[in-house]
Amino acid sequence: MLSLVSSAFAQGNNYAQNYHKFDGLALTPPMGWNSWNKFACDIDEKIIREVADAIVSSGMRDAGYTYINIDDCWHGQRDSLGFIHADPVKFPSGIKALADYIHSKGLKIGIYSDAGSQTCGGRPGSRGYEFQDALTYANWGIDYLKYDWCNTESLNAEGAYKTITAALRKAGRPIVLSICEWGDNKPWEWAEPIGHLWRTTGDIYNCFDCIKDHGTWKAFGVLAILDMQDGLRKYAGKGHWNDPDMLEVGNGMPQNEDRAHFAMWCMLAAPLIAGNDPRQMSKETLQILTNKEVIAVNQDTLGIQGFKYATKDSVETWLKPLAGGDWAVCFLNRAKTPASIQFDWQEKTIFDELSQRELNAKDHTYQLKNLWTGKKSGSTAKPLRANIPAHDVLMFRLSAK
Template sequence: MKKILCSIFTLASLYATAQGNNYVQDYTKYQDLAMTPPMGWNSWNKFACNVDEDMIKQMADAMVSSGMKDAGYTYINIDDCWHGDRDAQGFIHPDPKRFPNGMKALADYVHSKGLKLGIYSDAGSQTCGGRPGSRGYEFQDAMTYASWGIDYLKYDWCNSEGLKAEGAYKTITAALKHAGRPIVLSICEWGTDEPWIWGQNVGHLWRTTGDIYNCFDCIKDHGSWKAFGVMQILDKQDGLRRFAGPGHWNDPDMLEIGNGALTAGEDRAHFTMWAMLAAPLIAGNDLRTMNKETAEVLTNKEVIAVNQDKLGIQGFKAIAEDGLEIWAKPLQGGDWAIVFLNRTTSAKKIDYDWSIQSIYDDINKLAASFKATTYKIKNLWDKKDKGTATTKKAFKADLPAHDVIALRLTKTK
């Protein structure tokens, strides 16, 4: 009798093994999303918790009317504090006073403009703003977002005590996959657990640092945490470019352009360097009231083309001396973007001799050899042709403090 029972148990075990484990989760993200860095708008930098349905609709309208949609911006992302309560079954609902018509109706409105809607949650028990987090409700929340028609999820890391980041983000990506709607996952873990190492198959972008602060070159000390200016964030990208590429991007946080603290030159520098980093271009200003100068920065299609280049290669710092940096980014067709960044508080004179050295990308094994190749030069901010990059003539220009000169070098036939 014992032999018979043992045989039955063995056969059952073999059958179960052959059938596979039906409860194994798919911890990989949706593929073929965010093949170039995502472009859009997010509510946090300007409005923090002050979000509501009417404002989001107005931002969608302004994204279209301002020319931002035509320039490539796609996502209208609601950050923290949209949440209401969970019902008796644990499903989340939006704040009924702020979003009286619900998220499905809002998503339909945004989609009707040819745009996509993003939303926010947190891996912990509460969001950073004290609203209900997704811990323990990941699959319910993912199904809810899918039913609403959400296209993008920023997933934060507050109140996450006891969780391991890689596991927590794998859980939400499995939930999104199970829900059946392709949703871009933005990992907002602040770079603490090195998401660039494990995030490529989990999310489509990952924050590399703590929050950005609305200044060009400073650190804001909040006591238990720090926020960083544009230059501090830029420096923290060192060593990370090899992890980025189509569908998986380093995210140095959202743009502060148009929020009042930066000069016109600093706005240009901020936007240009995020383009060179192949970073997500997520505006954080009030699109309804931005002035002409802000709109011209955010919709500069030639700088955006550097960011959205299909090669998906993150740029690198080639030369740095006395506060003047030269950055390079390989582009499709053998083109290059070259940027002169003046980090100092004094103007600099540029006298760059193309014959002295070539530019070499040691990760992708690509070179701009000015001795062997002639490139046409275009200034991406004044839109003027600047001759050719050859060994016979240096590039000369005056570069104001906290500003950039951005060039596209196009290989001649």
Template sequence: MKKLIYSLFALSLSLGAMAQGDNYVQDYTKFQGLALTPPMGWNSWNKFACNVDENMVRQMADAMVSTGMKDAGYTYINIDDCWHGDRDAKGFIHPDAKRFPSGMKALADYVHSKGLKLGIYSDAGSQTCGGRPGSRGYEFQDALTYAEWGIDYLKYDWCNTEGLKAEGAYKTITAALKKAGHPIVLSICEWGTDKPWDWGQNVGHLWRTTGDIYNCFDCIKDHGTWKAWGVMQILDKQEGLRQFAGPGHWNDPDMLEVGNGALTPGEDRAHFTMWAMIAAPLIAGNDLRSMSKETVEVLTNKEVIAINQDKLGVQGFKLNGADGLETWVKPLANGDWAIAFLNRSDKAQKINFDWAKQNIKDDIAKLETSFSTTTYTIKNVWDKKDKGAATTKKAFVGEVASHDVIVLRLTKKK
């Protein structure tokens, strides 16, 4: 009898342990159904760095609406580093009371009232890159706090992460977000060091592929212990990564520098175009309140944005290149194609693209086209004078200025 009682007791302990263990099993997968096209929005860092406050964020939300950016598809107003105040006695984070006196929930409510979404920033380490409180050891508390505030997007950085492994750290924050229950887009900002494209597809919705962008077209900024990269250097570093991108999981070459003054109008066009061609998130990083007409025209070009937001979700690739002139292609839904002629050289370049001699084959997307058997109409998406009458029956002839781009959308002729 004693043996039976002991056996039943042991069984009950075992079952209890199993049940308890089930309660603590974590879901290390991201929220599904988000970022099915590359996220579009604005982030504070490139222009303002740590100089953020609630009035400025509200004004950016207003400007996103008034400038037509919202109508063009931009959704997220993202606050980067330095919004943080202190943690309270129980460990919960609070925003800086001087910079965000109304609180983050009120700010989220305001942004939501504009039909937009609010993003926020934290770090997998003990401190953020700007020296504010990081989320290490507080992941589940922070996730609950963000959910309570109504946050829609989290950029999660990688400073001060001594001893941590990237995959595990990002799985922890995604499990915390999942446990909190409020759908949030997770932006993995690990700089590509631990190859997040290998493990990030089920963990986050986008992942940084490189270190920080630098506001120049073709240069490198050496900070001693680390480097920042110009637009062309960032573009080059995307080679070999396109097979990892797709709806809900995007390669992220960092935020846009369009409108921040260092780039010429042509370089702004080229920068924006190439981010569209490689299906990158379109996160503006300029002051939306004081944009020039030219900057607005770049950021709101709906035909270029349509290439980026194409539902097929295939990242473009370089077809060929010589003497600084590169030809890039991107397959689109319904059999369309985007073709970009990027001039990286310091002089204008002539284009004579004979369609009859060019067949495009995308081994990754399993798509191809033959211009000898299929005729396409051609739309030059930056040329306001384009009448859309050209077809691929004749070679495309043109000239692209130095550090500029020509972009064509090809549609099957009916």
């Protein structure tokens, strides 16, 4: 017996798994579109193709939205060998043909599964089939996987996500892994080596300042989710992002609230995953989603999540250090009434320990540009005085040069 054990160890462990995500992906927060917020389970290949076309024709692709992500309810059944197939009614051409179409548009494709036995929508989950599913996704040409957390009886979250990461690595195709366990198991503490982004909260709800109680779970409005990001910025960076959930821009909130929602997600260095219907969006929605200078704050190569610097009455002041010595500054009015602000740039030097960056308007004058109007707005030589409408933002880029 001893000789057999020694022989086995001498051969090495041929079954060791690689639990480390693919490097070099999501070096800035991922940008794209996901089907869930608008369509939920009412999806099919016609809708996905039309959305991909609209993402291109509207200019969203050129603004950075490259992932077309199919969420829950695309699944059919598993075959006799356990391999998953798409719903033959909703996706008669199959996911591979759809992936080829999306790739032909200069876009990438994402798919959805679940660590449990069933998805949240009651379709086949990946539990026990992780390596088969990963191989299937690789063969289909998938670029992004959102991996949910429903029906995960007794599973350990870190272990379950390590398993799907190992499966993706074994399949060999570089795929962005979006960890979606709603922040219940504090993924920010363990997920950096495993996934490229992780949800920090439960589902978003198309409301600026409210919480929707579903009984066994709650959905959160924009401000509620924003408040839940407190203390998490130190965990985010290139290739590993806090995910406060997908965007609700264009799904019914007024323009001012959509603008504030989008601005704050950009300040958070959050993934920008649109959740509207790009085939039927208004001019105002498109302008918000494709504001290149606001997007540039989100996609900044320094890769630092913004932080709340101060609160006075209903107005919060948020700062985000940017590459090259620039800063983004966003004033958020949480109230239902307009607010007046006065901000003296030279009052104190602001130092961010996380990025080791300093905003020193006493010794250096920064030029201000209003990122929503596109207009130059003076400099930090004089205090800022402005009015901010209800549930809206005032957002600047401070240029060091």
